[in-house]
């Protein structure tokens with residue numbers, strides 16, 4: 001559980017450094033550690049099946065390194081160790097984030113037949129130029145073999161979002177060194193590069209995005225996670241995405257709670273949708289923002305045929321495309337209508353814009369019941385920094401809440417702060433003290449709203465001078481334009497007040513449960529008994545145990 005502080009934490013930065021931590025563009029790049037030397041690693045794919053060969057591409061200032069591989073689950077199990085592996089420094093192109101690093105293969109190994117599906121963490125260690133050790137971390141997924149998996153859960157890691165936020169090489173879908181002035185985010189990002197620092201492993205005291213600060217009156221927002229990132233040499237986006245901040249907390253909880261869990265990447269879902277077929281329950285967690293059309297088809301067809309999808313995640317926002325056998329992820333985002341070739345091709349439904357753009361015709365709610373453009377920020381910056389920390393519950397009698405002891409009007413998960421930092425919602429109305437989706441909300445038939453909290457798409461306060469705004473009204477204006485054609489004040493007014501929900505609905509022979517918040521996993525990390533109980537209620541029902 002979390003304890004509120006009265007002041008923002010101090011990581012020893014000057015005011016200028018604090019400003020740079022939030023507004024600046026800092027990232028991992030080959031050569032960044034200068035005289036100390038470096039070692040970096042990536043694999044040719046995000047995931048492998050047992051028996052397949054993994055290829056590592058390593059660049060190091062040291063001539064040799066040692067490597068350990070650990071399965072990172074409910075317990076940690078070392079599966080491989082080797083020293084004296086030869087390395088060399090490999091040049092990277094300037095736009096390596098976009099085009100890939102193109103390094104030569106350094107080491108190959110066979111994924112053991114006895115390596116259970118899950119996440120495998122690599123630690124590479126070598127000697128720096130000053131004699132001190134240098135390290136890097138990498139992660140790959142061992143995905144399950146095909147076939148029936150009675151009683152097992154399949155967790156699909158949010159690898160599309162990892163890729164979108166990966167700062168390694170300077171460009172991602174947020175900021176970048178791309179474009180004529182080397183100052184634009186890149187609509188294309190490559191899988192062929194290392195993960196940024198903090199995506200694979202983090203110290204326990206790394207701040208999460210939502211504030212654990214009792215924000216005093218008229219306080220200019222601060223961002224402890226980005227200050228910590230700059231102060232400790234982690235990625236600016238370590239708290240926005242990655243295995244360490246998000247997906248790992250569900251996986252470890254589920255194994256410790258006695259569930260048998262397999263893990264797959266979103267690439268597996270895209271290229272091998274049949275991977276879902278063997279399971280009674282598929283789970284999606286964390287910050288889960290980027291999906292392809294094909295991934296949605298996989299989930300929709302699975303649920304239609306009788307599968308159960310449980311999403312404990314937020315921000316179902318952007319359509320992406322995968323190219324070059326999955327080595328490139330494309331997402332034009334804010335620039336889609338101007339630049340995405342899909343608008344000039346024959347199928348605009350594949351445009352890499354918000355799922356709620358009318359020309360795509362496939363709002364997120366059609367798959368998971370909620371829309372990103374009706375949700376968004378809570379608990380940080382100038383967006384509800386004093387808002388609810390848990391989900392306000394309206395239908396405590398629902399099966400998902402059995403055994404929690406929760407009441408109407410209670411906050412579910414406030415103690416562990418599960419509500420934020422991006423949430424998904426629906427347009428709704430209150431009748432007789434209960435929330436219902438509006439007729440134009442896009443809610444699937446039979447959807448029940450179990451909990452609703454407030455969220456905001458804009459930073460709007462007389463207490464935040466414009467130069468201190470980080471989120472601003474940029475996303476709100478974009479949503480206004482995307483949904484209504486123009487980024488006017490009148491349209492901003494229609495979209496700026498969002499919400500975050502827990503919903504449940506049937507679909508075909510199957511069912512969907514969706515707690516639409518990135519931070520649900522914080523409740524599992526912090527061992528919140530009510531969040532654990534709701535998670536178990538959902539898994540048990542979907543596995544046919546309850």
Ligand SMILES: [Fe+2]
Pocket residue numbers: 287289315422
């Ligand atoms: Fe996001």
